[in-house]
Amino acid sequence: EAGVAQSPRYKIIEKRQSVAFWCNPISGHATLYWYQQILGQGPKLLIQFQNNGVVDDSQLPKDRFSAERLKGVDSTLKIQPAKLEDSAVYLCASSLDPSQETQYFGPGTRLLVL
């Protein structure tokens, strides 16, 4: 079974630039999550999708972050404009449904904002 795929793996941008991350969840997983993991911290949930609908985006900084999951499969997370404090690893995870205790994580995209 293929795991959660993410790209790019690394990205370096300057502040005020925009950046986009892509995630392909495990086939058949209806629930998709985006997390932000700052160095030395645990992952923090940014947004949760159920199929192509948003379940929770209460911790997503909506003035600069946006996410979509068209067709209920792949998802993209965008930051525009980026700030220095956005430097982090952005993790995508998926599960069969929201009640599943097992979330499968991708390798993450490491973002550095200069």
Place this chain on the structure above:
Amino acid sequence: QKEVEQDPGPLSVPEGAIVSLNCTYSNSAFQYFMWYRQYSRKGPELLMYTYSSGNKEDGRFTAQVDKSSKYISLFIRDSQPSDSATYLCALSGAGSYQLTFGKGTKLSVIP
């Protein structure tokens, strides 16, 4: 007070040692308790999952939950260099299935 507290370490032990990793939490509504292992430059992977107070064993790993004290532990017996990673506790069930993570404890097992 943060919802989940975890000592970030780092923790360094010799090979073969017993390792004890801990988290405390403040919200008594948490019902599901998990430990994730995260190798450097990788995503977290689920290691142990428990629902109720008590112990759960899986090979060299034992997860312990004490709901009365709001305290969870992960014990690793006969630690190996391959156990070197960051261990994250994660809790859910306080009104949703969403995970609340601790900061993670970085463990190094020295050969």
